[in-house]
Amino acid sequence: MIAYPNPRKYKMRFLPEGYKSPKSGGDYMKVQVGENRIRILTPPIYGWEDWTLDSPPKPLRFTLDNKPARSINPNKKVQYFWAMVIWNYNEEQIQLWSFTQATIRNPIESFSNDESWGSPFGYDLKIIKTGSGKNSTEYTVNPMPHREISPEIKELFNEHPIHLEALYEGLDPFSDVNHLNRAKPFWEMEVTVPSQHKTVTVNEPKEAYFTIDPAMAKALEQQIQDKIAPNDPEYLQRLLRNFGKTSIDKIELGHQKNIAQNIQLKISQIQEAAKATEFDEVPF
Secondary structure, three states: OOOOOOHHHOOOOOOOOOOOOOOOOOOEOOOOOEEEEEEEOOOOEEEEEEEOOOOOOOEEEEOOOOOOOOOOOOOOOOEEEEEEEEEEOOOOEEEEEEEOOHHHHHHHHHHHHOOOOOOHHHEEEEEEEEOOOOOOOEEEEEEEEEOOOOHHHHHHHHHOOOOOOHHHHOOOOOOOOOOOOOOOOHHHOEEEEOOOOEEEEOOOOOOOOOEOOHHHHHHHHHHHHHHHOOOOOOHHHHHHHHHOOOOHHHOEHHHHHHHHHHHHHHHHHHHHHHHHHHHHOOOO
């Protein structure tokens, strides 16, 4: 007969009381297998992500209107990315989060456009990662109940400024930062309330900051109706189809400049075509 040790004999703790595994830390958030809880603190920047031929490869990021014609690294493809500043509850620190996964981006966009949830500035997100490897990794994004952000997180944000746009230039977003170029947190943002026609500062925003301001969307639609539709009645439908939306006010805020430029370019083309027609009709 095999004699086993009596478990009651060993009553001392294996690990000291209050023991916690060391946190991985780092300035960049990396979604870990299991549950990841975050609060988004700034609007995202958008663009395209490519990779160098270095070993290991390094990311290269481009603005939305400057998509590379082809990837530099044949082993990777150019992908659409979001980057923002977040509070990582697991790591208990401010971090920069840059990602390309549509399975994370699409739910966040959906929540921000949902009247019941609104902007993710007002609630935490729980991101659950399962599996590993390119083909077996899955992400689930769940919104948590609305609640105010703690003063401690705001204070830590101010102590650790981040320059998001430095990513476009290949600079260090943590060292190449000052008061003017740092990413602004949502509690410092100002929004225009169309019904009151004035600008107000909000502490806990309820508006969907991730989408184009309704007043701006209305102005863009009016431009299309007045200056483009008479010559190209299908323009608005094509524009919305490209973004997979039913109206301009549902398009992400990061596309606003690109859309405005596209509309102005189309108007200029119509005007140039009209001038050419007038010239052709002048009798000699």
